[in-house]
Amino acid sequence: MTKLCAASKAASITPTSQAKLAVNWMHTARFFTTAAQLHQLPAVEVPEIAFVGRSNAGKSTCINTLTQQRQLAFASKKPGRTQHINLFALGKQGQMDAVLADLPGYGYAAVSRSDKQRWQQVMANYLVSRKGLTGIVLLCDPRLGMTELDEALLEVVRPRVEEGLKFLVLLTKADKLTRAEQAKALSIARLQAGGGEVKMFSALKRQGVDEVAELLWQWSHPTGAQAGDVPVNAAEAQAEAEADTDSPSKPS
Numbered sequence: 001m002t003k004l005c006a007a008s009k010a011a012s013i014t015p016t017s018q019a020k021l022a023v024n025w026m027h028t029a030r031f032f033t034t035a036a037q038l039h040q041l042p043a044v045e046v047p048e049i050a051f052v053g054r055s056n057a058g059k060s061t062c063i064n065t066l067t068q069q070r071q072l073a074f075a076s077k078k079p080g081r082t083q084h085i086n087l088f089a090l091g092k093q094g095q096m097d098a099v100l101a102d103l104p105g106y107g108y109a110a111v112s113r114s115d116k117q118r119w120q121q122v123m124a125n126y127l128v129s130r131k132g133l134t135g136i137v138l139l140c141d142p143r144l145g146m147t148e149l150d151e152a153l154l155e156v157v158r159p160r161v162e163e164g165l166k167f168l169v170l171l172t173k174a175d176k177l178t179r180a181e182q183a184k185a186l187s188i189a190r191l192q193a194g195g196g197e198v199k200m201f202s203a204l205k206r207q208g209v210d211e212v213a214e215l216l217w218q219w220s221h222p223t224g225a226q227a228g229d230v231p232v233n234a235a236e237a238q239a240e241a242e243a244d245t246d247s248p249s250k251p252s
């Protein structure tokens with residue numbers, strides 16, 4: 001197909017909302033690296049967003065839902081499934097413009113005291129000193145509410161939040177609550193989060209997916225989207241690929 005044809009095909013695609021752009025951006029996620037200790041993590045030059053919360057809160061499932069990938073992060077009925085810090089890269093192929101970090105959960109009763117302490121130390125070090133950390137998503141099961149451990153985490157990150165670190169509390173498994181229960185859980189968590197942003201989320205019902213994707217996109221692109229950064233749909237991706245094929249730098 002000629003460049004002209006590809007361009008006219010792309011031009012016929014209507015402009016899409018930032019939410020769509022963000023959802024497609026999320027879909028570019030792929031495994032980047034894993035580490036048991038903070039010092040084993042590579043330094044990254046792009047914004048990093050960490051998913052934290054109690055064991056079984058739904059962190060790994062949330063990452064899989066946001067990225068529309070069934071098994072990118074390991075999710076399990078059994079608490080304590082995630083035991084390493086797992087990083088996932090976002091951005092067009094060959095480029096990385098942000099990283100998602102899936103962290104092991106805390107508060108899992110069956111873990112030995114020494115393992116708990118070791119992990120709390122790794123976690124605190126990560127939250128306090130990880131360079132490039134741009135945002136934190138704290139996931140809570142609203143049936144348990146924000147627990148002492150969640151509040152301890154809030155305390156650890158408060159100084160960084162005051163310096164501009166983004167922070168979102170996500171109440172997961174919303175499908176388990178009625179509308180009235182959701183409204184109540186939201187208002188309680190908003191009080192506990194001290195004015196921080198709080199949203200409901202359900203992986204099962206895909207509730208909150210677009211909203212969260214858009215927020216994470218904004219956190220990672222504070223100066224706004226670059227037009228054409230991420231193809232917004234399959235047709236556009238196709239048009240772009242065809243235009244690339246015609247580019248003079250590529251062999252014909």
Ligand SMILES: Nc1nc2c(ncn2[C@@H]2O[C@H](COP(=O)(O)OP(=O)(O)OP(=O)(O)O)[C@@H](O)[C@H]2O)c(=O)[nH]1
Pocket residue numbers: 053054055056057058059060061062074075076077078079080081082083103104105106172173174175176201202203204205
């Ligand atoms: N009903 C419902 N179940 C969910 C939802 N999100 C997660 N779950 C379930 O909750 C359980 C725990 O999910 P994970 O994503 O593994 O939780 P995690 O926070 O990563 O847990 P750790 O890795 O142990 O820290 C699994 O059985 C999931 O299927 C949701 O939105 N709705």
Ligand SMILES: [Mg+2]
Pocket residue numbers: 059060061074075081082102103104105
């Ligand atoms: Mg997990």
